[in-house]
Structure formats: structure tokens, C-alpha cells
Amino acid sequence: MKLVxxxxxxxxxxxxxxxxxxxxxLSKLALEWLPGGWLTVVRFALAAPLLAVVARKDxxxxxxxxxxxxxxxxxxxxxxxxxxxxxxxxxxxAALIVGAVPALVALIAAATGKxxxxxxxxxxxxxxxxxxxxxxxxxxxxxxxxxxxxxxxxVTLSATFVVVQPRLLRGQNPMAxxxxxxxxxxxIAIPNAALEGIPAAPATLTPVxALVALIxxxxxxxxxxxxxxxxxxxxxxxxxxxxxEPLVGAAAGALAFGDPFGPVQLLGGAVIIAGIALSTxxxxxxxxxxxxxxxxxxxxxxxxxxxxxxxxxxxxxxxxSGDYVSSSTPPxxxxx
Numbered sequence: 001m002k003l004v005x006x007x008x009x010x011x012x013x014x015x016x017x018x019x020x021x022x023x024x025x026l027s028k029l030a031l032e033w034l035p036g037g038w039l040t041v042v043r044f045a046l047a048a049p050l051l052a053v054v055a056r057k058d059x060x061x062x063x064x065x066x067x068x069x070x071x072x073x074x075x076x077x078x079x080x081x082x083x084x085x086x087x088x089x090x091x092x093x094a095a096l097i098v099g100a101v102p103a104l105v106a107l108i109a110a111a112t113g114k115x116x117x118x119x120x121x122x123x124x125x126x127x128x129x130x131x132x133x134x135x136x137x138x139x140x141x142x143x144x145x146x147x148x149x150x151x152x153x154x155v156t157l158s159a160t161f162v163v164v165q166p167r168l169l170r171g172q173n174p175m176a177x178x179x180x181x182x183x184x185x186x187x188i189a190i191p192n193a194a195l196e197g198i199p200a201a202p203a204t205l206t207p208v209x210a211l212v213a214l215i216x217x218x219x220x221x222x223x224x225x226x227x228x229x230x231x232x233x234x235x236x237x238x239x240x241x242x243x244x245e246p247l248v249g250a251a252a253g254a255l256a257f258g259d260p261f262g263p264v265q266l267l268g269g270a271v272i273i274a275g276i277a278l279s280t281x282x283x284x285x286x287x288x289x290x291x292x293x294x295x296x297x298x299x300x301x302x303x304x305x306x307x308x309x310x311x312x313x314x315x316x317x318x319x320x321s322g323d324y325v326s327s328s329t330p331p332x333x334x335x336x
Contacts, residue, residue, distance in 0.1 A: 021248020029210035036083030037192035055175035071181025077186035081154035089147030095249025104159035105239030124278025125318030131271030
């Protein structure tokens with residue numbers, strides 16, 4: 001049963017990573033009509049009710065200050081920063097910078113004591129972040145350092161959210177938590193949308209279609225799938241599946257938007273991928289010699305038989321014949 005749940009969680013995370021790869025190009029198209037604040041509000045305000053219907057029985061239990069605050073930051077502020085960055089940089093740059101999320105997740109998890117990291121993983125983190133720097137510094141059509149910096153700030157907050165979220169999901173319906181957090185994300189973006197003014201009618205249907213696709217395929221499904229998978233695996237493992245997002249996004253940017261992807265971007269992408277591979281590779285297990293394993297796994301038990309001449313030794317109060325004394329801690333010991 002546990003294996004089936006783990007496999008379903010992994011499939012959910014894979015699907016979420018692939019779908020999230022579409023969010024950057026879809027957001028780029030939708031931003032041709034709606035400013036960043038309005039796009040955040042509309043995106044979550046329309047997706048949340050659909051998800052709330054599915055999880056309506058558990059909604060009230062999911063409304064807590066911690067969950068609302070995490071949604072306001074992890075959904076609202078993260079997407080506001082991401083939209084502002086996407087508007088000011090290229091799709092390929094934004095997508096590749098998102099590739100730093102897995103490394104940042106593991107770094108934050110290790111720093112907060114929620115994960116353990118080996119030497120190879122630390123090298124991977126450094127490589128991934130170096131690759132982000134190469135991509136950001138390489139320039140390209142429609143990209144700016146300011147836009148890249150906004151996307152990176154969004155990525156940092158998103159990684160923190162990935163580490164914190166499993167504790168909030170404990171004992172909760174992941175769909176209900178996601179719906180509540182989407183509402184919080186929409187609410188926190190309203191002041192920013194108000195400052196942008198009422199958007200004009202779209203000039204073409206393209207941004208409208210992109211918005212609908214962003215709500216369904218880029219928001220409703222991936223956020224719900226990721227929350228489901230994240231509630232069943234460690235933050236580091238869940239974060240590793242976000243590797244799929246930059247690959248899909250960068251390919252979409254190059255194919256659909258004609259973003260330049262020259263040697264510098266290729267080098268930066270290769271360094272990011274190499275860093276991700278190192279940081280997410282399972283650590284090598286140290287094989288214990290057979291003799292040591294046998295010795296370590298052996299429970300030392302000593303059989304004490306009551307002396308036949310117990311009456312001759314009145315001060316000896318050993319266990320009765322057939323009793324066993326184990327060197328291991330008794331089951332009801334007060335030691336934790």
C-alpha cells in the first residue's frame with residue numbers, strides 16, 4: 001500500500017513539473033492583456049473555487065492563520081514577482097532561472113534542519129546557482145538583469161514555500177489547503193492590481209486563451225497535483241521534480257517566442273542541469289562487512305539457569321530457569 005501511494009505521489013509530481021513548464025510562456029502571452037497584479041488575482045480567484053468544490057468537506061479545517069499566510073506569500077507574492085520578472089525578461093531566461101528551485105529547496109532544508117546534504121550535493125547546488133548566473137549574465141533578446149533578479153527572488157520564496165508546506169499539509173486534505181492558499185494569494189495581490197488600474201479589453205483572443213490555459217493547465221492541475229505529491233514525500237524529492245519546469249519552459253521560449261538560445265545560454269543550461277543532477281542524486285551507501293553486520297545485528301542474550309544449590313546461596317536472586325536477559329533496551333523503558 002505504501003509503495004502504491006509513493007508511486008502515485010511521484011506520478012503527480014512529474015505531471016505537475018511538466019504542466020508548470022507551460023506557466024512561463026502562458027503568462028508571457030497573458031501579460032499582453034493583463035498587468036501582473038491583475039493576472040495574479042484572476043488566475044487564483046478563478047482556479048480556487050473550482051478546487052474548493054472538490055474539497056468542500058475539508059475547507060473549514062484548512063482555514064488556519066499559518067496556511068493563509070503561507071498561501072499569501074507562496075502563491076500571491078511569488079507569482080507577483082514572477083509576473084513582473086517575466087514581463088521584463090525573456091521566456092527562456094525566466095524558465096532556466098526557475099531551474100535553481102531544487103538546489104534552493106535542498107539548501108533551505110539543510111539550513112533549517114529539515115534535510116541532510118552530502119558533499120556531492122553541495123557541489124551540485126553551487127553549480128546550479130552558477131548556471132543561473134551565467135544565463136542571467138548572457139543577455140539575449142528581451143532579457144534584462146532586473147527581470148532576471150525578480151524571477152530569482154520569486155524562485156527563492158517559492159523554494160522556501162516548498163520546504164514549509166509539508167508541515168502545513170500534515171493531517172489536511174491537500175486540495176483543500178491548495179484552495180485556501182489560492183484565495184490568500186488572490187487577496188494579497190488585490191492592492192497591486194488596484195494600483196495598475198482597470199485593464200482594457202484584449203486586442204485579440206490570444207491572451208484570453210492563454211489565460212484560460214494558465215488557470216486550468218498552469219494553476220489548477222499542477223498546484224493540486226504538487227500538493228498531493230508533496231504531502232507524501234520529502235521536500236528535497238518533491239523539489240527535484242521542478243527540474244522539469246525549466247526544460248519545458250526554455251524549449252517553449254525558443255520554439256514559440258523565438259528567444260535566442262546561443263552558446264552562453266546553452267552553457268548556463270548545461271551547468272544548471274549538471275548541478276541539479278549532482279544535488280538530487282541519491283547518496284552512496286556504505287556497505288558494512290558481513291562479519292560486522294552480523295555482530296551489529298546480534299542481540300546478546302544470556303541464559304541464566306537458577307543454581308541447583310540455590311538454597312545454599314540465599315543471597316543469589318537470579319531469574320528463573322529459562323529466563324532471558326537482553327542487552328537491548330526493554331520495550332517499556334522510560335528512555336526515548
